[in-house]
Amino acid sequence: MTDATTEMAPYAFVRKETLEQQPAPLSVAGPLAWVRQHLLSSPLNIALTLLCLYLVVDSVPGLIRFYFLDAVWTGTSRDACLADKVGRPVGACWAYIADRFQYFIYGSYPINQRWRVNIVFVMFALGIVWLLWTSAPKKKLGIFFFFVLLPISAYVLLLGGPGAERFLSICLTLALALAALYLILSFVPQLVRFYIGEAALGVVEQLPIWKRFFGPKQLVLFALVVLGFLSLLASNPGLPRVDTGLWGGMTVTFLIAAVGIVFSLPLGVVLALGRRSRLPIIQLLSVIFIEFVRGVPLITVLFMANTMLPLFVPQEYSPDRLLRPLVGVALFAAAYMAEVVRGGLQAMPKGQYEGAMSLGLGYWSMMRLIILPQALRIVIPGIVNTFIGLFKDTTLVTIVGIFDFLRTIEATLVDPTWATPTTRSTGYAFAAIFYFLCCWGMSRYSIAVEKRLAAGQKR
Amino acid sequence: MSTTSAEIKPGKASLLYDPKIRGYVYQFLLLAVVGFLIWSAASNAIENLRAQKIASGFGFWHNASGFDINQKLVPYDASSGTYGRAFWVGLLNTLLVASIGIVLSTFLGFFVGVARLSSNWIVSKIAMIYVEVIRNVPLLLQLFFWYNAVLKPLPNPRQSIELPAGALLNNRGLYVPDPQFGPGGSLIIWAFLIGIVATFVFRSWARKQQAATGRQYPTGWVGFGLIVILPVLVYFATGRPITFVYPELAGFNLRGGIQIFPEFVALLIGLTTYTAGFIAEVVRAGILAVSKGQTEASHALGLRPGPTLKLVVIPQAMRVIIPPLTSNYLNLTKNSSLAVAIGYPDLVQVFTGTVLNQTGQAVEVVAITMAVYLTISLVTSLFMNIYNKRMALVER
Incomplete structure (x- = not known):
C-alpha cells in the first residue's frame, strides 16, 4: 500500500474510473428536442x-x-386526356408535352435541318462549361471561342444560305491569312521588332520555331479548325437558308439569352469604363445611356427596336424581325451589365491602379492586364444575377411577336389537337419547371462562386 | 550624380503622346460618331416616314381616338375621346396598379422576409420555397398563370363564387359592394382624416414629452381610437348614412356593385407576389446585416424583445433595406408594363399598343412613353433618396 492509496482510503465514494459519456438529455438533443x-x-x-x-x-x-x-403520360391526341373518354379523373396531360416536345425545342425549324440547331446547342454548352467551370484549361481560348467563334458559327449554322456561306468564306480566308502571317513571323520574327520591342524579341528568338508567338497562333489554329468544320458541313450536307420566321422554342430563348450575354458583357465593360472615365464627354454620354435604359421598361425598348429601328436605317437594310428584339435586348442588358462592372471597378483598391501606372502601363494595358481581370472576377456573381434577369426577360419578346419558348407553349394551347381542360396547367407547369431549373441552377452557381471568392476573407 | 540628373531635361513629348490632347481627340471622335449616327438615323427616319406617308409631330394628340377602354379612372368614351385623353387614362391605370402593388408587395415582402428568418422550421422553409419559386420563374409566365389558368376558368356570372361581405367572383372579375354616401356621409370621411392628422400631432407631442420628462404615452391606443373608433362613432351619430349596393344577378350579367376587371386582379396579384419575393430577400439581408451584438446589448440594457425590434433592430435594418427597396419599387412600376400581355389597359397597352397601331407615329409615341417612365423613375428615386438621407447614419 502506497501513501496515495492510504490517503484515498477514507473517501470510498470517490469514483476511480472515468464514466462512459452519456447521451445528451432528450430535452436538448435528438429529434424530439428539435x-x-x-x-x-x-x-x-x-x-x-x-x-x-x-x-x-x-x-x-x-x-x-x-x-x-392522375396524370396521363402517353397518348397521341386530346382523347387520352379527357376524363369522360378515359373513364377516370384526369390530371396533368404530360402526353401533350411529350407529343409537342420537338416543337418546344425547335419551333417550326425544318425537321431535316434540326441537326444544325443541335450542333449550335452542343457548342453553346461547351462554351458555357468552358467559361464557368473554374478549373477548365485554356480559359483564353474559351473566351475567344464563346465570344467570337460561337456567334459566327451560330449565325452560319442557324441561318445558312448564300449570305451566311459568303460570310463564312470571308472569315475562313481571314483566318488562313492570319495563319500564313504567323507562319512567316515564326521563321522571321525580326519583322515584328517595332511591335514587340527589341528586348522581348530576343526572348522570342531563343525559342524553337513552333513555340514563337504561341498564344495567338493557338487562337488562329482553333478558329481554322472550327471554321473548317463549318465549311465541311456547308459543302457536304449543305446549309440551305432557314428564315428566322421559322425559328422558335427553346432555340430562340437560348439564342436571345446568348446574344444578350455575348454582346452585353463587352459593351457593358466599355460603358462602365466610359462612366469611370475622366474625359467629361465620354462620361456624360455613358451616364446618359445607362441611366436612360435603366429608367425605362424592357417592353418599351422592345417596342422601340421593333417600330423605330426600321425607320432609322435605309429601307433596303430594314432589319430582320428577329434581329430587332435582339438588338433591343443586347442594349438593355448592356446598361445593367455596365453598372455591375462599375461596381467591380470601384471595388478595386486604388493601389492596383497606382501600382499599374508606376510600372509604366498605359490606360488600356492597365485595364486589360491589371484592373479588368480582377474586377471582372469579383463581379462574377453580379454578372450571373444580371444574366438570370436577362434570361427571364427573354420571355418578353413574346409580346413583339417572336416565337420564344413561352410563345410556343401559348401557341400549342390554342391548338385544338390538345385542347383539354388540363392542358393549360400542364403547359404552364412545364414552362415553369424549365425556367426554374435554368435560373435556379445559375443562382446556385453564383452562390458557389461567391463562397469561393469569399474564402480569402474568411477568418 | 547631380550633374547627370541636371543634364537630363524632360524632353518635350510629341503632341501625339500628350494625354490631354489625346483626350480631346478621343472625345471629339466619339461626339462625331454619335452625331453622325443620330443625324443619319434622323434623316433616314424622315425619308422613311415620307415614303410611308406617316405624319410627324404631336398633332395626333387631339385627334379622335375611336376606341374604348374598359377600365378608366377619368371620363372617357370611344365617341368623344382623343388620343391625349387615352394617354391619361392609360397613365392613371399604370399609376393605380403600381401604387396598390407597391403597398401590398411591401406588406407581403416584409412578412415573407421575416418568416424566412423565423425560428419555426416549417414557416421558414415555406417562405424559402415561396421566394425561390417566385424569383426563378419569369413574371410573364406568372401573369399568364394568374390570368389564363386561375381567373379565366372561374364560373360565369350565374354561378359566381360568393365571398364574404357580399362580394362576388366570376370570370368577368371581382364584384364588390358599392358604398353609397347619404346625407352626412362626408362627415365620416372628415372624421377619418381628422383622426389621422390628430394621431400625428399626438405622436410628435408624446415624443417631445418623452424626451423632456421620460414619461411614455400609449400612442398606439390613442391612434387606434382616433382613426378607427372616431369615424365609427360619427357613423352611428349621423344615423348610419352609408348604404351598400350589392351586386345582383340580372339576366346573364351582374348589376350593381363595383366591378374590378380580371386583368387588373391578375396583374395586381402577379406583380405583388413577384415583387414580394424580391422584397423578402432585401428585408432578410437587411435584418441579417444588423449584428447580433446590437440585440444582445439592448437586452442587457433591459429592453424587452418588442422594443428591441422596434427601437434597435428595425431602424438599423432600414438603412440597408431602403436603397434596394427603392429599386424594387421602380422595377414593379416598370414591370406593370407587362399588362400589355394580358390586356390590362395600362400606358403601354393603350398608348404604345393601340395608339401606335392606329397612328403609326412610332417615334413620338415611344418617346412619350419612355419619357413618362423616366419621369416616374426619377421622381421615385428622388423621394426615396430624401427618405434615405433622413434615415442614414449621422456620422461625426
Whole structure:
C-alpha cells in the first residue's frame, strides 16, 4: 500500500474510473428536442406550425395527385386526356408535352435541318462549361471561342444560305491569312521588332520555331479548325437558308439569352469604363445611356427596336424581325451589365491602379492586364444575377411577336389537337419547371462562386 | 550624380503622346460618331416616314381616338375621346396598379422576409420555397398563370363564387359592394382624416414629452381610437348614412356593385407576389446585416424583445433595406408594363399598343412613353433618396 492509496482510503465514494459519456438529455438533443425547439417553442409558434401544416396537407397531396398520380403520360391526341373518354379523373396531360416536345425545342425549324440547331446547342454548352467551370484549361481560348467563334458559327449554322456561306468564306480566308502571317513571323520574327520591342524579341528568338508567338497562333489554329468544320458541313450536307420566321422554342430563348450575354458583357465593360472615365464627354454620354435604359421598361425598348429601328436605317437594310428584339435586348442588358462592372471597378483598391501606372502601363494595358481581370472576377456573381434577369426577360419578346419558348407553349394551347381542360396547367407547369431549373441552377452557381471568392476573407 | 540628373531635361513629348490632347481627340471622335449616327438615323427616319406617308409631330394628340377602354379612372368614351385623353387614362391605370402593388408587395415582402428568418422550421422553409419559386420563374409566365389558368376558368356570372361581405367572383372579375354616401356621409370621411392628422400631432407631442420628462404615452391606443373608433362613432351619430349596393344577378350579367376587371386582379396579384419575393430577400439581408451584438446589448440594457425590434433592430435594418427597396419599387412600376400581355389597359397597352397601331407615329409615341417612365423613375428615386438621407447614419 502506497501513501496515495492510504490517503484515498477514507473517501470510498470517490469514483476511480472515468464514466462512459452519456447521451445528451432528450430535452436538448435528438429529434424530439428539435421538434420542440423548431416547431413548438411558444404558443405563437405552435399556432403557426399548425397553420402551415394545414396549408401543406391541404395543397400538396392535391398537387401530387394532379401532376403525378392522375396524370396521363402517353397518348397521341386530346382523347387520352379527357376524363369522360378515359373513364377516370384526369390530371396533368404530360402526353401533350411529350407529343409537342420537338416543337418546344425547335419551333417550326425544318425537321431535316434540326441537326444544325443541335450542333449550335452542343457548342453553346461547351462554351458555357468552358467559361464557368473554374478549373477548365485554356480559359483564353474559351473566351475567344464563346465570344467570337460561337456567334459566327451560330449565325452560319442557324441561318445558312448564300449570305451566311459568303460570310463564312470571308472569315475562313481571314483566318488562313492570319495563319500564313504567323507562319512567316515564326521563321522571321525580326519583322515584328517595332511591335514587340527589341528586348522581348530576343526572348522570342531563343525559342524553337513552333513555340514563337504561341498564344495567338493557338487562337488562329482553333478558329481554322472550327471554321473548317463549318465549311465541311456547308459543302457536304449543305446549309440551305432557314428564315428566322421559322425559328422558335427553346432555340430562340437560348439564342436571345446568348446574344444578350455575348454582346452585353463587352459593351457593358466599355460603358462602365466610359462612366469611370475622366474625359467629361465620354462620361456624360455613358451616364446618359445607362441611366436612360435603366429608367425605362424592357417592353418599351422592345417596342422601340421593333417600330423605330426600321425607320432609322435605309429601307433596303430594314432589319430582320428577329434581329430587332435582339438588338433591343443586347442594349438593355448592356446598361445593367455596365453598372455591375462599375461596381467591380470601384471595388478595386486604388493601389492596383497606382501600382499599374508606376510600372509604366498605359490606360488600356492597365485595364486589360491589371484592373479588368480582377474586377471582372469579383463581379462574377453580379454578372450571373444580371444574366438570370436577362434570361427571364427573354420571355418578353413574346409580346413583339417572336416565337420564344413561352410563345410556343401559348401557341400549342390554342391548338385544338390538345385542347383539354388540363392542358393549360400542364403547359404552364412545364414552362415553369424549365425556367426554374435554368435560373435556379445559375443562382446556385453564383452562390458557389461567391463562397469561393469569399474564402480569402474568411477568418 | 547631380550633374547627370541636371543634364537630363524632360524632353518635350510629341503632341501625339500628350494625354490631354489625346483626350480631346478621343472625345471629339466619339461626339462625331454619335452625331453622325443620330443625324443619319434622323434623316433616314424622315425619308422613311415620307415614303410611308406617316405624319410627324404631336398633332395626333387631339385627334379622335375611336376606341374604348374598359377600365378608366377619368371620363372617357370611344365617341368623344382623343388620343391625349387615352394617354391619361392609360397613365392613371399604370399609376393605380403600381401604387396598390407597391403597398401590398411591401406588406407581403416584409412578412415573407421575416418568416424566412423565423425560428419555426416549417414557416421558414415555406417562405424559402415561396421566394425561390417566385424569383426563378419569369413574371410573364406568372401573369399568364394568374390570368389564363386561375381567373379565366372561374364560373360565369350565374354561378359566381360568393365571398364574404357580399362580394362576388366570376370570370368577368371581382364584384364588390358599392358604398353609397347619404346625407352626412362626408362627415365620416372628415372624421377619418381628422383622426389621422390628430394621431400625428399626438405622436410628435408624446415624443417631445418623452424626451423632456421620460414619461411614455400609449400612442398606439390613442391612434387606434382616433382613426378607427372616431369615424365609427360619427357613423352611428349621423344615423348610419352609408348604404351598400350589392351586386345582383340580372339576366346573364351582374348589376350593381363595383366591378374590378380580371386583368387588373391578375396583374395586381402577379406583380405583388413577384415583387414580394424580391422584397423578402432585401428585408432578410437587411435584418441579417444588423449584428447580433446590437440585440444582445439592448437586452442587457433591459429592453424587452418588442422594443428591441422596434427601437434597435428595425431602424438599423432600414438603412440597408431602403436603397434596394427603392429599386424594387421602380422595377414593379416598370414591370406593370407587362399588362400589355394580358390586356390590362395600362400606358403601354393603350398608348404604345393601340395608339401606335392606329397612328403609326412610332417615334413620338415611344418617346412619350419612355419619357413618362423616366419621369416616374426619377421622381421615385428622388423621394426615396430624401427618405434615405433622413434615415442614414449621422456620422461625426
